[in-house]
Amino acid sequence: MRQGDADRLAADAGRWEVVFETQDVSEWRTQVRRLRAERNQIDWSMARMDTLCGRLVHPTTYRLSVFVPGSAPAPTKGNPGN
Numbered sequence: 001m002r003q004g005d006a007d008r009l010a011a012d013a014g015r016w017e018v019v020f021e022t023q024d025v026s027e028w029r030t031q032v033r034r035l036r037a038e039r040n041q042i043d044w045s046m047a048r049m050d051t052l053c054g055r056l057v058h059p060t061t062y063r064l065s066v067f068v069p070g071s072a073p074a075p076t077k078g079n080p081g082n
Contacts, residue, residue, distance in 0.1 A: 014069040016048060021063045028062040035064070042066060 019042065020035075022028050032049075035041050043066065052061040 012070070014067055016065040017068045019047075019064045019066055021061060023059045023061050025060075025062065032064065 020028075020031050022031070036044075046067040048065045048067070050061075050063040050065070052063065054060045
C-alpha cells in the first residue's frame with residue numbers, strides 16, 4: 001500500500017462497510033464477477049477482499065468491503081480555530 005492510500009484509508013478518515021459476505025466460495029466468485037461486470041457499481045480502488053480462515057471450528061468466510069469516507073468533524077464551541 002502506498003503512503004497516500006494509507007492516509008486516505010486511515011481509521012479516522014472513515015470506515016469499512018461490508019458489501020457482501022458468504023461462506024460459499026462459488027457464490028463468492030459469482031458475486032464478485034457480477035459486481036466487476038456492472039461498471040460503476042463499486043470503486044475497486046476503495047475495496048477490500050478478506051478471506052477469514054475458519055480452520056476446523058468455523059467455516060471460511062469471504063467478505064467484500066468498501067471504504068466509506070467519514071465527514072469532517074463538526075466545529076466545537078470555544079475552539080478558536082473555528
